[in-house]
Amino acid sequence: MKRQNKIQQIVLIIFFSLLCLGIIFPFWLLLSASFSNEGVITTQGYQIWPNPFDISAYEYVFRNPDQILRAYGLTFVFSISAMVLSVLLMSMIAYPLARSNLKGKSVINFYLYFTMLFNGGLVPTYLLVSRTLHLNDTIWVYILLGLINPWYVFMIRTFFKGIPGEIVESATIDGASEYTIFVRMILPLSKPVLATIALFVFLGKWNDWNTALIYITKPELYSLQYLLQKIMEDINILKQNQELGGMLSVSDIPAETVRMAMAIIVAGPALVVFPFFQKYFVKGLTVGSVKG
Amino acid sequence: MASKQNVSAKSMTTLSRKKRKLTTSDWQLYSLCLIPVLLVFIFNYIPMFGVILAFKNYKFNLGILGSPWVGFSNFEFFFKSNVFTQLIWNTISNNFLFIVFGIIASLIVAILLFELKSRNATKTFQTMLITPHFMSWVIVSYMVYAILNPNYGYLNQLLALFGIEKIDWYSKPYAWPVILTITSIWKNVGMDSVVYYASLMGIDTSLFEAAEVDGANKFQRTIHIVLPSLVPLVTILTILKIGGIFRADFGLFYTVTQDGASGNLYETTNVIDTYIFRTFKDNATGNSYGLTSAVGLLQSVVGMILVIATNALSKKVDKDLGLF
Numbered sequence: 001m002k003r004q005n006k007i008q009q010i011v012l013i014i015f016f017s018l019l020c021l022g023i024i025f026p027f028w029l030l031l032s033a034s035f036s037n038e039g040v041i042t043t044q045g046y047q048i049w050p051n052p053f054d055i056s057a058y059e060y061v062f063r064n065p066d067q068i069l070r071a072y073g074l075t076f077v078f079s080i081s082a083m084v085l086s087v088l089l090m091s092m093i094a095y096p097l098a099r100s101n102l103k104g105k106s107v108i109n110f111y112l113y114f115t116m117l118f119n120g121g122l123v124p125t126y127l128l129v130s131r132t133l134h135l136n137d138t139i140w141v142y143i144l145l146g147l148i149n150p151w152y153v154f155m156i157r158t159f160f161k162g163i164p165g166e167i168v169e170s171a172t173i174d175g176a177s178e179y180t181i182f183v184r185m186i187l188p189l190s191k192p193v194l195a196t197i198a199l200f201v202f203l204g205k206w207n208d209w210n211t212a213l214i215y216i217t218k219p220e221l222y223s224l225q226y227l228l229q230k231i232m233e234d235i236n237i238l239k240q241n242q243e244l245g246g247m248l249s250v251s252d253i254p255a256e257t258v259r260m261a262m263a264i265i266v267a268g269p270a271l272v273v274f275p276f277f278q279k280y281f282v283k284g285l286t287v288g289s290v291k292g
Numbered sequence: 293m294a295s296k297q298n299v300s301a302k303s304m305t306t307l308s309r310k311k312r313k314l315t316t317s318d319w320q321l322y323s324l325c326l327i328p329v330l331l332v333f334i335f336n337y338i339p340m341f342g343v344i345l346a347f348k349n350y351k352f353n354l355g356i357l358g359s360p361w362v363g364f365s366n367f368e369f370f371f372k373s374n375v376f377t378q379l380i381w382n383t384i385s386n387n388f389l390f391i392v393f394g395i396i397a398s399l400i401v402a403i404l405l406f407e408l409k410s411r412n413a414t415k416t417f418q419t420m421l422i423t424p425h426f427m428s429w430v431i432v433s434y435m436v437y438a439i440l441n442p443n444y445g446y447l448n449q450l451l452a453l454f455g456i457e458k459i460d461w462y463s464k465p466y467a468w469p470v471i472l473t474i475t476s477i478w479k480n481v482g483m484d485s486v487v488y489y490a491s492l493m494g495i496d497t498s499l500f501e502a503a504e505v506d507g508a509n510k511f512q513r514t515i516h517i518v519l520p521s522l523v524p525l526v527t528i529l530t531i532l533k534i535g536g537i538f539r540a541d542f543g544l545f546y547t548v549t550q551d552g553a554s555g556n557l558y559e560t561t562n563v564i565d566t567y568i569f570r571t572f573k574d575n576a577t578g579n580s581y582g583l584t585s586a587v588g589l590l591q592s593v594v595g596m597i598l599v600i601a602t603n604a605l606s607k608k609v610d611k612d613l614g615l616f
Binding site for chain 2: 008009012013015016017019020023024026027029030033041042045046048089090092093095096099102103104108111112115117118119120121122123124125126127128129133144145146147148153172177178179182203206207208209210213214225226228229232233256259260263266267270271274275278281282
């Protein structure tokens with residue numbers, strides 16, 4: 001029986017090792033393609049192992065790094081701003097909702113909840129944001145859209161509810177205002193959930209490409225992911241021209257390797273950083289109960 | 293109202309009050325809500341009034357309110373157009389594939405992870421499985437492109453080893469439900485399995501001990517204890533996912549297909565969300581704002597009905613679960 005268990009464990013470990021290799025493999029393919037030689041790719045296709053090892057794609061990208069650095073900077077700035085603002089504002093509404101005796105609480109709950117059920121859709125939102133508020137082609141469109149996510153609000157509220165009422169009660173008796181209680185006690189006690197939500201918000205903003213797709217036309221305001229998306233599109237356009245006209249030469253741009261190098265430059269840092277925060281993401285899922 | 297704000301907080305036992313009057317602390321709590329409520333009003337509620345566009349023929353110079361009413365003609369146009377059945381079918385069938393195979397895959401992963409004894413191994417594997425979740429759809433689209441590129445792609449190279457000629461995947465619509473399902477599972481299986489895994493960790497271990505005493509093997513244990521314990525959760529999650537079946541993952545259907553490879557793949561990959569976006573972007577047709585609003589409104593209303601219905605259903609399955 002014991003030996004059987006051991007064999008089972010070994011089989012499981014082999015199974016998961018293979019599965020994980022399969023999951024990680026596409027990352028490796030990108031990496032390998034980005035370090036390949038453009039000429040070799042055009043004759044033999046992308047290589048699983050770059051031979052010869054060639055960094056000219058990266059040289060090409062970093063010869064003129066302004067665009068990518070700007071996109072990195074911009075994306076970082078709006079992701080951090082949105083994260084801080086969003087967590088603060090969502091806590092501000094979650095706290096009153098966590099107090100069992102507040103009048104009109106259910107109205108506010110429904111007010112938030114309804115936005116999860118029904119929305120105006122793309123065109124009315126677009127008209128509001130760009131024609132009325134004129135947020136298009138500004139950094140604000142990245143920050144202000146989706147600041148309040150009802151789902152996250154309810155998660156924060158659920159956590160707040162778990163904080164013992166005596167803490168609030170004793171502070172009130174000591175004459176503390178609700179603001180003081182919120183800032184000095186509730187927020188510090190809720191670090192785990194706030195960190196989790198902050199990461200969710202940050203990840204969402206960092207990976208945001210469709211806000212730019214709809215609202216941004218100025219190249220200097222492209223978010224990182226949208227820049228990557230544009231590069232894919234633009235090289236596609238180059239290729240189509242080449243096929244149609246037969247005259248245009250794209251051979252001076254190592255198009256295939258540059259594209260893959262860009263994907264690595266964009267994905268790399270996130271790939272290294274986010275797994276460190278994995279436990280928060282997992283916690284966010286298993287905190288689970290959103291009801292109330 | 294202002295006078296109420298001046299009532300001293302000290303005189304109140306704030307937590308156990310039964311009084312009707314609003315206290316200072318109440319006002320302070322309301323004031324905390326103010327900015328978030330306002331933001332939700334601006335960015336969520338004001339656009340809701342914009343759905344009247346669905347009944348109008350929008351003209352730039354006339355604005356939303358000034359544009360002429362056209363009744364249900366936008367809807368009529370959509371119902372009669374040949375994309376209607378295509379969109380509904382593609383959205384539902386693709387989502388159906390994602391739901392069914394997604395659940396099967398994440399269940400298998402969760403159950404096998406649960407059988408794994410070494411905690412360190414479990415953690416390492418979980419980390420790797422979750423990694424794709426952190427990537428944007430744009431990056432995923434690059435990976436898919438590297439694999440499927442007709443001239444240089446890895447898949448065609450692999451097929452060449454078996455003597456199969458190059459296939460131009462980006463012009464083969466019938467391959468895409470499979471490709472998209474695999475992509476979707478690849479990205480989500482790690483995160484999805486976490487929920488099931490967490491639920492498995494909550495099983496009363498005495499059940500396993502009892503099973504062992506009765507001489508049950510691992511397989512019997514899985515069939516008789518592990519799987520049944522997951523039934524309520526699987527049911528609820530499935531029901532909730534069905535509630536969202538009218539909403540497609542825009543990033544997946546737009547970037548991973550390379551914008552439907554400029555039309556070649558619409559047959560199987562054009563979904564409600566991508567149709568709305570493309571019609572909106574390609575505004576040369578003039579009437580497109582009214583039409584896209586109509587389609588958006590339709591999606592929103594049907595989606596809302598589905599969510600409410602499925603939620604009611606999930607509550608019947610298990611009172612404690614369900615979204616609200």
